[in-house]
Amino acid sequence: MNWTLEVVNLPVSDLDRAKEFYADRCGFHVDVDTEVAPGVRVIQLTPPGSRCSIALHSGMPPAPEQHRPAPGTVHGLQLCVVDIEAAREQLVSRGVEVSAVQHLGPGGWSEGKGGTWNAWLFFHDPDGNGWAVQEVPSELADR
Incomplete structure (x- = not known):
C-alpha cells in the first residue's frame, strides 16, 4: 500500500x-x-x-482532540526546484519578499549556492507561515 x-x-x-x-x-x-x-x-x-x-x-471544526494551529505558526514547509535563481526571480517579480539564495557551510548560512542539494531560499506568507525552497539535481526532479 x-x-x-x-x-x-x-x-x-x-x-x-x-x-x-x-x-x-x-x-x-x-x-x-x-x-x-x-x-x-x-x-x-x-x-x-x-x-x-x-x-x-x-x-x-477541528477533529476530536485535535488542536488547530494558529495562523503564522507553520514553518518548515519545503518546495523543491531545479533552478533556484529562476525560482527566486519568479517570486521576486511577483512581489514576494524572499531571502537571497543561501547555502549552509561550516560557519553557518552564507549567500550564494553551495554544492549539490545545498542551495536554499526562504519566504513567509502574509500570516508568517514559513517556506523553504531547495534546489535539487535536475535528474531527480521527476522521481
Whole structure:
C-alpha cells in the first residue's frame, strides 16, 4: 500500500488574502474554492508540478482532540526546484519578499549556492507561515 502526502492544511487569518498570495504571487494553481456548507469555505492550491497541495479553510471544526494551529505558526514547509535563481526571480517579480539564495557551510548560512542539494531560499506568507525552497539535481526532479 502506498501512503502519499497529498494535502497540507495551512492556518491563515484571511482566506482571500492568502489565496491571492499563493495563486497570484507564488503561482500555485487554484484547484478548489468552494463553500462546502453554510459558513464552511475550502480553498485548495497546488504548486506547479506538485502532487501535494495546501488547503486553506474557515468554519471547519477541528477533529476530536485535535488542536488547530494558529495562523503564522507553520514553518518548515519545503518546495523543491531545479533552478533556484529562476525560482527566486519568479517570486521576486511577483512581489514576494524572499531571502537571497543561501547555502549552509561550516560557519553557518552564507549567500550564494553551495554544492549539490545545498542551495536554499526562504519566504513567509502574509500570516508568517514559513517556506523553504531547495534546489535539487535536475535528474531527480521527476522521481
